[in-house]
Amino acid sequence: MVDQIALTKYVGHFIQQLYLSGVEDVVISPGSRSTPLALTMAEHQGIRTWIDIDERSAGFFALGIAKANQQAVALVCSSGTAAANYFPAVIEARQSRIPLVVLTADRPHELRDVGAPQAIDQIKLYGDYTKWFHEMALPEASTEMLQYAKNHANRAVSTAVQPHAGPVHLNFPFREPLIPDFSLDDIWGERDVIPSITGDRFADESQLRFLLSKIADKQRGIMICGPHDSHQLPEALVHLAEAWNIPILADPLSQLRSFRQSQENVIDAYDSFLRSEAVRDQLAVDFVVRFGAMPVSKSLLQFIKRQDHITQIIVDDPEGYREPALKGSSFIFAAPPLVAKQLTDIVDPLRKEWLNRWKMINQTTKNVLHEETTTDRMTEGQVMIGIQQQIPDDSILYVGNSMPIRDVDTFWQNQQQSLSIYANRGANGIDGMLSSALGASAKGQRVTLVIGDVSMLHSLNGLLLARHYDFDLTIVLVNNDGGGIFSFLPQANMESEHYEALFGTPTMMDFENLARAYSVDYEDTKTWDEFVTALSRSYQTSGISLIEVQTDRSENVQWHREKWRQVEQKLLS
Numbered sequence: 001m002v003d004q005i006a007l008t009k010y011v012g013h014f015i016q017q018l019y020l021s022g023v024e025d026v027v028i029s030p031g032s033r034s035t036p037l038a039l040t041m042a043e044h045q046g047i048r049t050w051i052d053i054d055e056r057s058a059g060f061f062a063l064g065i066a067k068a069n070q071q072a073v074a075l076v077c078s079s080g081t082a083a084a085n086y087f088p089a090v091i092e093a094r095q096s097r098i099p100l101v102v103l104t105a106d107r108p109h110e111l112r113d114v115g116a117p118q119a120i121d122q123i124k125l126y127g128d129y130t131k132w133f134h135e136m137a138l139p140e141a142s143t144e145m146l147q148y149a150k151n152h153a154n155r156a157v158s159t160a161v162q163p164h165a166g167p168v169h170l171n172f173p174f175r176e177p178l179i180p181d182f183s184l185d186d187i188w189g190e191r192d193v194i195p196s197i198t199g200d201r202f203a204d205e206s207q208l209r210f211l212l213s214k215i216a217d218k219q220r221g222i223m224i225c226g227p228h229d230s231h232q233l234p235e236a237l238v239h240l241a242e243a244w245n246i247p248i249l250a251d252p253l254s255q256l257r258s259f260r261q262s263q264e265n266v267i268d269a270y271d272s273f274l275r276s277e278a279v280r281d282q283l284a285v286d287f288v289v290r291f292g293a294m295p296v297s298k299s300l301l302q303f304i305k306r307q308d309h310i311t312q313i314i315v316d317d318p319e320g321y322r323e324p325a326l327k328g329s330s331f332i333f334a335a336p337p338l339v340a341k342q343l344t345d346i347v348d349p350l351r352k353e354w355l356n357r358w359k360m361i362n363q364t365t366k367n368v369l370h371e372e373t374t375t376d377r378m379t380e381g382q383v384m385i386g387i388q389q390q391i392p393d394d395s396i397l398y399v400g401n402s403m404p405i406r407d408v409d410t411f412w413q414n415q416q417q418s419l420s421i422y423a424n425r426g427a428n429g430i431d432g433m434l435s436s437a438l439g440a441s442a443k444g445q446r447v448t449l450v451i452g453d454v455s456m457l458h459s460l461n462g463l464l465l466a467r468h469y470d471f472d473l474t475i476v477l478v479n480n481d482g483g484g485i486f487s488f489l490p491q492a493n494m495e496s497e498h499y500e501a502l503f504g505t506p507t508m509m510d511f512e513n514l515a516r517a518y519s520v521d522y523e524d525t526k527t528w529d530e531f532v533t534a535l536s537r538s539y540q541t542s543g544i545s546l547i548e549v550q551t552d553r554s555e556n557v558q559w560h561r562e563k564w565r566q567v568e569q570k571l572l573s
Contacts (some may be wrong), residue, residue, distance in 0.1 A: 010139035011185035017153035034105035060432030061087025064439020073100035093424025099160035143386020226293035227253035236340035247358035251295035258419035398437035400451035434459030
């Protein structure tokens with residue numbers, strides 16, 4: 001009885017503080033040892049609980065909620081390999097700076113390393129991929145230990161959300177009995193909030209002016225904005241780019257291409273025109289100011305690498321070093337939206353001719369990319385064009401890795417609209433995409449997921465969630481029967497009998513029957529008219545729908561390369 005009282009109050013006080021510190025959503029994968037956490041979460045009146053029996057799916061589902069809500073989300077699972085299945089999502093959360101609070105149940109210390117069932121070493125299970133790990137004490141009901149539980153709940157959330165955000169891991173050893181007694185008084189403790197405040201992080205004004213003096217006499221600069229989930233930075237960058245007369249090369253995940261304000265300085269077709277050496281020579285730069293991570297585009301990365309004697313300034317949140325171009329760079333570690341506001345009046349505007357050159361090349365490129373193409377079947381580029389034409393405002397586009405994110409980068413135009421574009425670009429994995437998109441949909445917005453067939457098969461169990469919760473999700477499945485991106489890489493040029501088995505990896509899956517197994521509406525589209533009609537129908541219907549577009553890997557490569565050739569020809573003519 002004493003153990004049950006201690007268990008109930010200890011866990012209750014912890015969860016109450018977790019909620020008061022900002023956790024509103026908890027994703028639970030059921031198990032026995034996690035009973036105290038799971039039952040108490042379910043009993044709490046302020047917390048939304050989501051049940052997902054597959055821990056790998058649950059991890060990415062929580063990540064999607066956290067990304068869309070810009071809030072920490074908690075994960076709860078039992079001991080053993082259940083906890084290990086969170087690892088891919090933990091890695092992605094760390095790399096993409098998403099706040100997750102991972103709560104794993106464990107055997108008590110006397111049952112560890114003695115052959116007890118479902119007991120593995122869970123101490124620092126995720127290694128350096130968490131910002132903080134703590135092994136919680138066994139439950140006690142003393143005043144000191146209840147305060148300990150509250151303190152560690154608050155520390156977990158504040159550590160997860162503080163810049164830069166990321167996952168934390170708390171491991172809970174529990175002895176039996178595992179069932180709390182909710183008839184007890186004072187389960188939750190006082191509703192007082194333990195304050196944790198993170199101040200604004202402006203850059204030091206004098207140091208900022210000194211750093212920017214290095215570009216004061218330069219006239220061929222560009223601004224770059226990488227992936228960013230918040231809309232605060234785009235607003236600041238729009239004003240900064242206008243003040244400086246500078247082109248801003250905006251990654252599709254920067255939110256700048258789908259911003260509610262006009263953004264005339266945004267360059268969105270750079271991935272295509274920077275593939276041309278002759279065009280690159282016309283656009284040689286002498287300084288770069290980058291906000292956040294490097295964009296998706298490989299041609300942009302190579303362009304930066306090839307620039308000699310440039311001054312590069314990178315503005316990023318503290319505690320991170322993101323510089324894959326390996327150039328000698330100066331860093332401003334402060335809040336990027338605040339720094340953007342500080343910079344507005346520090347540097348004199350560039351000459352208009354430089355900005356106009358970029359805008360002219362950009363517009364010409366877009367005209368070529370969006371010219372109508374007569375083909376026997378839909379192309380993967382046309383899929384993105386069709387989605388942008390049909391997608392409703394105030395919705396979310398979630399983009400799969402491999403080919404989909406690259407086609408969004410190439411074909412998604414800068415357009416004044418209210419839309420959020422997300423992807424899991426921390427570790428760039430193809431797993432968990434469907435679950436992440438469902439998580440983003442949990443906030444009540446319509447989500448469109450663009451995903452390849454191999455990635456879809458990695459994520460399929462996420463659809464189990466749809467049997468228990470209402471989501472508005474349109475899945476656009478680009479099925480090129482395997483790993484289409486390898487057709488663009490040197491491996492495709494090998495004269496080897498092993499190419500298809502090792503890289504092509506044809507899936508040969510019947511997705512119509514898979515959709516039926518999960519009670520998901522399905523449409524197979526082969527032409528442009530069929531595709532846009534299916535999209536429109538899906539956007540007018542509640543629930544989950546799967547629209548399949550079958551493409552040919554070889555034709556897809558040829559079509560893309562022909563577009564890039566036409567771009568170069570037009571720009572140099």
